[in-house]
Structures are given as C-alpha cells and as structure tokens.
Amino acid sequence: MDLPWKLLIPWWWGAETLVLLCFRYMVKGQIGYSVMEELEKGTAVGNLAHDLQMDPRSLFNRKFQINFDTKTQYFDINTKTGILFIRNKIDRDELCGSSMTCEIKLGIVLDIPLEVFQIEIQVLDMNDNSPVFPKDKTILKIVESSVPDAEFPLEAAYDPDVGSNSLCSYELSPSAFFSIESPFEYKSKSLVLVLNQALDREEQSFHLLTLTAADCGTPKRSGTTQITIFVQDANDNAPTFSHPIYRVSIPENYAVGSLIVVLKATDLDEGENGMIEYSFSSIAPLNIRQLFKIENNSGKVRLKGLLDYEDKKHYEIHVQAKDTAQLPMTGHCKVIIVVTDVNDNAPEIRISSLTGTVKEDSNPGFVIALFTVTDKDSGSNGKVRCQIPGNLPFYLDSKFSNYYSLVLKHNLDRELVAEYNVPISATDDGKPALSATAYIHFSVDDINDNPPLFTEELYFFSIAENILPGSLIFQVSASDEDSGKNAQIHYALLQSYVEGKSVSHFISINPDSGNLFSLNSFDYEKTQMVQFQVEAKDHGLPSLSNTANITVFIQDQNDNSPEVLPPLPISEMVWRSxxxxxxxxxxxxxxxxxxxxxxxxxxxxxxSNTTLFSIDSYSGEIRIARSIKETEETMHKLLILVKDHGQPPKSTLTTIVINIVDTSEKKANDYIMVVKSEHQTTGPSEHLIIAIAVILSTLVFIVIFYKGFQIYMVFKDMDRQHRTEDFEYVRNDWTLFHHQKCSSGITPLYFTSHRDNNTTLTLHRASFNSSDRRIAEQLVLDNKDQGETSRDFEVG
Incomplete structure (x- = not known):
C-alpha cells in the first residue's frame, strides 16, 4: 500500500501525524512516518499517543509491546509522553542498500483488549556518501594498432546513496585521444573508455587521464581515479567473445561446483598471440570472486559458494579473455546470472501477544492472541496460508498482511476444557509446500456458574438414642465443578425443629468438612425420626448453593425396665380340687x-421354691403345674421375673402369694397377698400383722362370695349367644396389642407382638366351645422371609 509520507526531522516532532486507515475491529489504524537517516539517538519521530487517539498513560497501562521486522531495535516509546523516538542511529545504506525505498515496519500491540497498530516508517536518504572508485589508480595497456572507436571497460564508481544523492555522471579530463561513454548516456552500456584516434607509440608512449564520478546531491559529492594508459607495440588481434553479454538463470539451491556457463572467445592470431586465458576482469569485486570461479583454459564458469535468493537476486560478472603474447591483448564480456527462487524457507510464526487466561464467559469475538507469519521466499513460495483445527471454538482473522489474530468463536466452558494448546499451522504455496507449526497455550479462567452438588439428594442414616455428645454421626459431601474460591464449599444447617427445639440444639455441622456431630442425645420414646436440611454454599461472587434432605432414624436402646401393669393380683386362691x-x-x-x-x-x-405353679413365658399366665396334694402347703409365694431381650437385658421382679383352700373353707387366713417389689425384704411388726389379720378376716367372706358369683355368671351365659368384642391398638413404640374379651367375664387374654417391615401379624377371631368353656385363638405370623407360621391358644 502506497502511503503519503511526512518528513519528520528532529525539530518537527510535534507536528500532526496522519491516520490512514481505520478498521472497525481489532486494528485501529495504519500510521506512516518519514525520518532522515543518521539522526541522533533520542530524536523524536512523532507523537504516537496522539496519533493513536489515546493518552500516554493508556500506553503504559495497556502494557504496550513493539514488534520489529529488523534485528536492530531502532525505535522506542516514551511512556510518559507517548513520543516515538530513535533508539539507535539508522544507516539507510546499511539497512536497505541501493533499494529506492527503505521502510521499517513496527507492530504496536496493546493489551486489555488486545489490539495491534501497524506503523510504517520510511527512512529517507541523505547525501552522506561520495562516489568511490574501487581503485585510486587504473592502468591500461593499449596496442598502438587499436582502431578508433575501440572500447576499453573501466571499473565503475560506487555510491551507496540513492535517488538524487546517488552517482549520476562521469567526467574525463580533456584528451584528444580518449573519451568515455557511461551508462547515464547509453543505458545499455557499462562504463567504457573510447579510443578517438589512432595511437602512435613513438610519438607518445603513455597517457595520463583523470576520471571523475559525481552524484546529483546538494551539495554535490564526487570521487576520482587516475588512469594511466601505456601504448604497446602491435599485437594485431585481441580475443573476441562470441557474445558480449551472457545471460544465465540458475536456482538458488544450485549445487556448489556445478557448471553455470561456458564462455568462448577467439583470437585470429597464431601461436602465443592466439592462445587465450580466461579470468575475472580487474573490476570484478571480491564477493564475485568468492562466489564464482572461472577455469583459465576452458572458460567454464562454476559456482563456488552458496546462493540465496532472499539475499541477492542477480549477479554481474566481468570476464576478460587475454592472449599469451608478450604484449597481450584482452577481450571483455559480461555474464549476468539471474538467481531464481526455490521454496527453501519454511514459514516463520512469531507470537506477538498472548492473553494468558481467558474468562469462560468471554463474548465471541474476544481476541486471545496476536501473531505474525512470514516467509523469506518470493512469489507463490512466499504466500502463506494459516489454519487451526476446525473442531476448536476459535477462528483466525487477518486485517494486515502477515498479521493474524486468534479470535473466540463461541463461549467456553472451563468445566469441559480447562486449558487449550491451539496448534497454528502455516503452509506456503511452494512445490513442494513447506509448513511450520506453533502453539498458543492459555488456560480458561473460571467463573462461578456451577452450584455445589451433594453426592445424594436424600441422606438416610441412624443413630443410637443415647449417643454421647460430640460423637461423629455422619458426613455429607458436596462437590463443585468450578475451581478456586468458586469451588470452596461451606456447609450449614437450615433451621428446623425437633421436640420443640432447634435442630442445632441436637446436631452441629463442621462448615468445612460436612461432618455432623451430636450435641445432645435423643429420646427414642419421644422421637423416632428427625428430618432437616443441610446447605452447601460456595465462596464465589455471587455465591451459589444447594441443599440436601437428611433423615435420621433414632435407634432404640434398652434404657427402660419392664413395668408390670395394674391392677396387680393382690390376692388369689385356688381350690384344692x-x-x-x-x-x-x-x-x-x-x-x-x-x-x-x-x-x-x-x-x-x-x-420361689415351689413347683406347683408355672407361668407362660410369653403370655404371663400362671397355671397349676401339677396336681394339688392333700398335704400341700396352703400358701405359696411366687417370685416372678419379667425380663426383656435387650443387650444387656433389663428385668423387674414381682412377688405373688397364692393360698390353697378346701372347697368348704371360708377362712380369712386363706388369702393371696401380692408384693410387687422384690426389694420389700422386711415384714410388718407383730402388732401390724394382727391388725391386718383382723381386717382381712372381714374381707374373706366378700372374696369367697365374689368368686362364687363369677362361677354363677359363667354358667348363666353359656346358653346365650356368646358375644365377643375385639379391639386392637398400636402404641407409639409400634407394639401391637390384641385384646379379645368374652362377655362371660372370663379373665381376658392379651397378645403382644413386634411389627417390622418384613412381618405381618394376624389374629383370627376366637371360637367359643360351650361344652368345655374354652376360648380358641389362632395367631398367624406371616414373615416375608420365612413364610407363614401360626400358633393356637386356648383359654379356659
């Protein structure tokens, strides 16, 4: 792109700069400056901050970088003023040689957000070099028989300046015999000395001339060389090349030692005067002599060194053919070697700027990295295509030649991919194509977009009712797919109530580990199950949370002794019959x-020391175990132990006294005395016994009458339609009581059974047999694991 340039010399640095292009995305502008070569270090080039339309502080805060396309860093930026200044003195002739244009390209990269600005600085030439001849003195030998208009090549002067400051004219000191023809007058010729008239050695054996080379700069600069011409006796014919100019094209990877061209010259003379030797002309520079060689006898030109198209694209070799006469004559030709490009340079990828992390909620279009791609080859060999794998959420964008940006295509998810190592592939269009690969590595910065998740939505566990305070009872666990503070979890109990108190009165939770601890014990007889919620909250901003429902089953412990229910049988008697x-x-x-x-x-x-009575282990019925003998003691004291099946078991001891009476006896001393507690070890005093005997003597008649009345009622109800009433009830401890009571007044029969998840208890209706006055019951126990079992009971 051709840009209008503005000359900036040290005292003009405050002038406005020119913003040439403005792009909507990433690339803000392309700015051009011009600067003279050889300016001192620190000389201002332009106010870059002003031309970028930002204040100098922004350059510093946005961590600017300067990317150079040269090895030497010629420029820098004052971060306080935003001034672009010269860091190292520029020698245009060294930097760009004889090229008419000399540009230094800078890439200004700013961060947050990533942006790139392309700066092109044209280095202007100043006339700081005079034309210089390779030699201060030049010696020519010309035979006197040379014809007018004969041409003799001269070494040209060299001026590293360009344009009007470069070499533009030659001038020869006045001479009747010689003149010059230069390429400035004849575009197709090199610098030659022309013989104007015939020479005569006897009249003048040598000629002294001064050749001046001048540039067109202001002020003009010039250089001279002294030419001494010796007139020699006639060697009639000089060697003549078959072509004055040889043109050859060879690839830059041409092998060392390979033949380039065969030169052919002829000489019409005979003998030594006609034998020809080939060599470089005296004007051939040293670099030509190092790169090529000429075989003296054959005229074959071969490659001596390595070529590089990117370094130099064509060469001119001045060759002379000289005969071997005593006074040799020479002929001259020029070999032009054109070096053709081959694809011998792979593309080069250089990362200019990289965002180390990318937030996972970054919007599409976010610039992640900037990089440049160059290829030293030319033509199709230097055309480069860049690409990245298509399955990645990124794409490449290019707004300037060789500048690329890696751009976000759609949103990222750190929980799926936490970091990327994006391969950048650059391939040229050469045959065969060469390629290079570089990697852009960055991590995805987490945002708090995931709430904690418990391992279970519902937790169930059980604890003993009398668990010790401070005991670890359970642990809940939650995880968060985010990272850092966004994944740090805090546990807490949500408010709920147990037995009218806050759940925190009974249970505490470690906020970091999720461990649950007991603070106070429970009472199974009051509470069999506790339900509450635990919250897991992360430390992100804003924080996210989740809850889990917890159900705690209170396990019963054997902390209650059996209790005998009233009314206790205060007195009982049995007839001896x-x-x-x-x-x-x-x-x-x-x-x-x-x-x-x-x-x-x-x-x-x-x-108890008695075998007359027995008690059923499960029903608590006390029955006569054997026949009552005539000699049997009239009073029997039974100690009954009621025991549960807990571990360890608990028990209660109660005492029952049974009196055996004859059928006709109606005495008060035949009574039953029930003592409930086993701890009653001391009896009443003698006077108290007498008082009790008197009272009981009065009551014995009432007892005997009551028993007779019971028997009477039984026989009375035998002829009736016997009614029974059944009912059952369930206590809070899940103990089933089944109660069937006959209307005849026979002592009720009670059954108890424990119900769990696998057992079903069924009690069938009783049948009554009037002949034997017994009640038949069947208790059916249905267990899912063991099948159905039953037990029959009879009650007399």
Missing amino acids: MKVGHLVTKLRAIDADSGYNAWLTYEVDPT
Missing part, C-alpha cells in the same frame, strides 16, 4: 422400649 392347667391369674407387663428391647418373657424365679 382344681386340675392341672387351671388358669390362676395373668400377669401383664409392658416395656417403654421397642423391638427386642420391648419383647418380654416371664419366668418363675428359682428362689
């Missing part, structure tokens, strides 16, 4: 615990 199996009385007891802890068994304590 009653048979084995007769129901004397029934003891009823309950346990506030549940399960095995409430499963009760009854047994006669061995210390």
